[in-house]
Amino acid sequence: MRDAYHEELDSISDGLIEMARLVGSAMGRATTALLDADLALAEGVIAADNKINDMHHELENRAIDLLARQQPVATDLRIVVTSLRMSADLERCGDLARHVAKVARMRYPETAVPNDLHPIVLEMGQLAQRLVAKAGLVIATKDVDKALEMERDDDAIDTLHRELFSHLLDDRWQHGIETAVDVTLVGRYYERFADHAVSVAKRVVYLVTGEHVNDFVAGSEPAAVAE
């Protein structure tokens, strides 16, 4: 039998897990909309982001109410404050999925991504989705190994991002500037989405191990400008 504080904390944690599920699904659908030039799917992702934003604000309010009513200290306090940050990370993931969907919508009925880049973008989208799914799992299970595993997945996204740029900067690029701009932005959106997902997991690692991992989102570099 858990006390009121831990029951409320569990329900906030459940909310974060649900947010992770929603933004993963949003990014998966946004990627399909982008590659298939599926306007209805893109519109769906854009519309659904409001629900994610509402969940974020509701979770924030519940966390603040919890602080006010239970007055946690020490680790308990850090757990609640960290949940505020994780909610913000996940809310931002939803925005980035919406941005990808908006690129799809803007270029409809054309597809914004040239066919020869579909495999790379598809893989970036799948990895991004997998990362946030793992982040949800890490919130649920506090599995530190799983969390650290995510760094490898994130490295894989950075590698794909560089691959994307090597195509962009190849002299044989024939898709023009507008497509180069779209691909540059879309690549950035996937990279940032992944960074926020990893950030969520690192916050859990910190709570579990007490070892401070530098904030991954703050520390991340765009592949385009990484040395």
Place this chain on the structure above:
Amino acid sequence: MRDAYHEELDSISDGLIEMARLVGSAMGRATTALLDADLALAEGVIAADNKINDMHHELENRAIDLLARQQPVATDLRIVVTSLRMSADLERCGDLARHVAKVARMRYPETAVPNDLHPIVLEMGQLAQRLVAKAGLVIATKDVDKALEMERDDDAIDTLHRELFSHLLDDRWQHGIETAVDVTLVGRYYERFADHAVSVAKRVVYLVTGEHVNDFVAGSEPAAVAE
């Protein structure tokens, strides 16, 4: 004579104001480094970002300590939680200034931005710097009018961002893909920097007026994909 709680809160507020000053200076120097291809200046911005990250973590810890020791409720609690968010916004501004400086460093001794785009990028950089300076002022003065004024400045940045894209997408673009990619990313960095600065001000407005302004960062759209 103020009580301990409010004195500690003031010192956190002073830290946020100092962070706003530092990231504004960083973005100003990064813009100069970008337009002048000044490697030393770029290196300085990149190195100095560590200090901003450290300030962020220190402010976070002080805010959490304040929560633990003073156990504020209601408005006092929201003020402390909001300061955590403002610190995160300002820390992110520092990252974006670093990203701009890294583009400058990557293209040195060339300048990443073609001469005909210098005026637009210079103005975006100056507006971004002005926005975060105003954000610092808003934290210090709680001046709601000043905060709302910032939305106009941000609209001006979005207009410049669109102007940048109109050059990119002009058939007469002669600067090639690599430069288009650089300009696309740099434009995005300025836009995000401005969004975070406005977000800081909006958080203050909410604390002062109790009127909830939708989170500006979450709500913002990249100019490139805005309808």
